[in-house]
Amino acid sequence: MVSKSPYNPLVLAGQALFYGLFAVIIAYFSTAPKYTHLEPEISLIKLSFSYHGEPVGECHKRTPEELAKLAPNMRAPISCPRERSPIKVKIDLDSQPLFEGVAPPAGLSKDGTSTLYKRFEVPSGEHMLSVKMNDNARIKDYNMVREEKVTLKPAQILVIDLRRDHGGIFIE
Amino acid sequence: MSVFASFRQGGLVLLQRIEAFFDAIFGSAGNPWRHLGALAFYFIWIILATGIYLFIVLDTGVEDIFTSINYYTHEQWWLGGILRSLHRYAADGLVLVMLLHLVREFFYGRYYGFRWFSWITGVPLIWLVYASGIGGYWLVWDQLGQFSAIASMEWFDWLPIFSDPATRNFLTPGALTDRFFSLLVFLHIGIPLILLLALWVHLQRIAQADVFPSRTLALGTLATLLVLTLVKPTLSHGRADLLLVPTVLDIDWFYLFIHPLMYLTSPAGLWAIATGLTLLLLLLPLLPHPQQEPIAVVSPPNCNGCRRCFDDCPYGAITMLPHPHKPGHQLASVIPELCASCGICAGACPSSTPFRSIEQLVTGIDMPRQPVNALREEMERKITALAGPVKIAVFGCECAADVRHLGSADTAVLNLMCTGLLPPSFVEYALRSGADGVLVTGCREGSCAYRLGTRWTEQRLSGQREPHLRPTVPVDRLRVAWADSHEMSCLKASLDDFREYLQTLGADEHRSRAYTPRRIAQNG
Structure with a gap:
């Protein structure tokens, strides 16, 4: 029978073996197997915005009669609807539809920002990108259009945003 | 005997055979299988001790954090590099022993009756360990950190909890500020502190809890981690670049497996898996089980x-x-x-x-x-x-x-x-x-x-x-x-x-x- 003394060479060898096995498991799975997040020759288009759409209706100037009916502290001369327009989006890549959707305004009264985040893996190379958006429910067609020839390197990220400070559709 | 009971009984017999085999080599006091909870605590102490040094020396600026970590990894490898590797490998060890502890307690039937409290309070610990660990990868702010941060945000954005998509914080290089990493450091310290508090609750109904392994097991484990840090020191990927997608990654599967799983399924799919498993663990004590004998x-x-x-x-x-x-x-x-x-x-x-x-x-x-x-x-x-x-x-x-x-x-x-x-x-x-x-x-x-x-x-x-x-x-x-x-x-x-x-x-x-x-x- 093998002695279970901690100084028995077999016991020590067994301990070394299993401590080593533990180390190998930790070492291996902490970096392997490799994970391929994006295949070669693929690029990424990210569509993301956080944007306040236009009010769904026209603002109108209150008449003196309408103002008189309001409490004195509520007599704003202009009245605008609270609800905001949803943002309609259509993206074509090389004349092929890539995405079409609507980002509704947030909030119970639909007066918050419309937000969207989408990612599209596309082949790297030169593409014709067409981005159309509508932020005004009173306009039937897309009121913001941008078409651009883009060259995407492998693994490159192209961001499509909607920002007032950049004049609408913004491609980076 | 039901299929479930047969499965548990079969697992228990297998586990006990393994434990008996390890008893012959390590002795009962040094047998890691019998002290998985204590080992988990031990790894946490190592993580905390090494983390204090890293917290002191790291520069948390957007441009500086990557350089800072690389400096300590390569130039000061004999201290900063070793401590970084110990921090990382102890965190990996923590996940391993935590999951083995969970499986072991399940096979031993330690999840129902008077033990329901320890079982239930153990479930949130899994989330806290993962939340603590994954945030640590972001702090390195290399390509792996970038990948993990964006994947995590894409996952959380599926929940209707943010007014703006959290992923927008990583949309362009200009979106990220130094304040982000200050917040991240705060979270990377705060969540482990909550973890410690949750561990204290977890042990509330255990007298003389086994929270520190025997000296031989502690020394053997530390020596193993030290050898590992010297043989295979933890290294960063390339610097994060929000204009490029990280393509091929040496991923840490102990923590970051959730990201490939999400891309394999969907954010909703990952939420379904994660909440489903959590609910399963939480509901396990409610399954039919033997009645407890009359008390003392x-x-x-x-x-x-x-x-x-x-x-x-x-x-x-x-x-x-x-x-x-x-x-x-x-x-x-x-x-x-x-x-x-x-x-x-x-x-x-x-x-x-x-x-x-x-x-x-x-x-x-x-x-x-x-x-x-x-x-x-x-x-x-x-x-x-x-x-x-x-x-x-x-x-x-x-x-x-x-x-x-x-x-x-x-x-x-x-x-x-x-x-x-x-x-x-x-x-x-x-x-x-x-x-x-x-x-x-x-x-x-x-x-x-x-x-x-x-x-x-x-x-x-x-x-x-x-x-x-x-x-x-x-x-x-x-x-x-x-x-x-x-x-x-x-x-x-x-x-x-x-x-x-x-x-x-x-x-x-x-x-x-x-x-x-x-x-x-x-x-x-």
Whole structure:
């Protein structure tokens, strides 16, 4: 029978073996197997915005009669609807539809920002990108259009945003 | 037996075989399988200790954090690099032992009944460990950190909790500010602190919790991690660049497997998997399971307030209250929802001695299913009935190897709810009543269904713990052989060996006379 003394060479060898096995498991799975997040020759288009759409209706100037009916502290001369327009989006890549959707305004009264985040893996190379958006429910067609020839390197990220400070559709 | 019960039983047998094999190499105290919870704590201490240094030296600016970590990894490898690697590998070890701990407790059936609290409070710990660990990868702010941060945000954005998509914080290089990493450091410290608090709650119903491994196991584990850090130091990927997608990554699968899983399914799919598994773990205690035995009962007239049951209860189910009738004395009181019905308290009670002359033995704290008086009567009856050149009394445990199979003309078997229920004086009583030897068996240490039954019994029999076996008891007539439920053959071999040994000893000429020969004759 093998002695279970901690100084028995077999016991020590067994301990070394299993401590080593533990180390190998930790070492291996902490970096392997490799994970391929994006295949070669693929690029990424990210569509993301956080944007306040236009009010769904026209603002109108209150008449003196309408103002008189309001409490004195509520007599704003202009009245605008609270609800905001949803943002309609259509993206074509090389004349092929890539995405079409609507980002509704947030909030119970639909007066918050419309937000969207989408990612599209596309082949790297030169593409014709067409981005159309509508932020005004009173306009039937897309009121913001941008078409651009883009060259995407492998693994490159192209961001499509909607920002007032950049004049609408913004491609980076 | 249901499929579920068969699965659990099969897993338990396999696990116990592995543990028994490791016992032979590491010894019970150093066996990592028996101290997974303690190892998890140990890894947390290593992570905290190494994390303090990294927190002190790291520069958390967007542009600086990557350079800062690389400096300590390469230029100051002998301190910063080693500590970084230790931090990382201890975190990986934590996940490994945590998940093994979960699986082990499941196979041992430690998730229902009085154990529901420890099980349920353990489930959030998994989330907290992952939240702590994944944030650490972001702090490196290399391509892996970028990948993990964006993947995590894409996952959380599926929930309707952010007014703006959180992923927009990583949309372009300009979106990220120094403040982000300051916040991240705050979270990377804050969440582990919440984890420590949750661990404290997790152990609330465990007395004398095993929170630090034995010295040999601690040193062996630390040495292993140190060798690992020197052989394969932790390195960063390339600098994060929000204009490029990280393509091929050396991912840490212990923590970051959730990201590939999300891209393989969808954010909603990952939420379904994560919440589904969490709910499954939380609902597990509600599945049908064996009813708990009646809990311990205190007999105030026989309780002298010695606190031994209070000290020995593995689940803190006993409190000491002022005795209502004896001023200045205390009285044990059982908290019903904490009591495991193990009987370890009855084994600890000094009033449980069979040498008491009263006809009806009533002890200070007793188990309704297996009262000490019934145990004394059963022992007297069975020992009186023994025949043969060598008579042996075997005290076993219902949760361990089934001692009922050992009964024979020369062997009396007493099957206890837990070996910890055995007052040591019963060993002496058995020898004086006619047994030539006493074999005590039960679960191996670490396998004990009630955590401390094996340890307390060993300490009581070796005189290290009260109530102890009297020194006058001939130790060569007592054998202790721990055997889990799958080790019946080992136990039989131990009994045969003991029997042969007793034959060589012959009759004990110095045996004290039976304490109550009249009672034995009557009962026999």
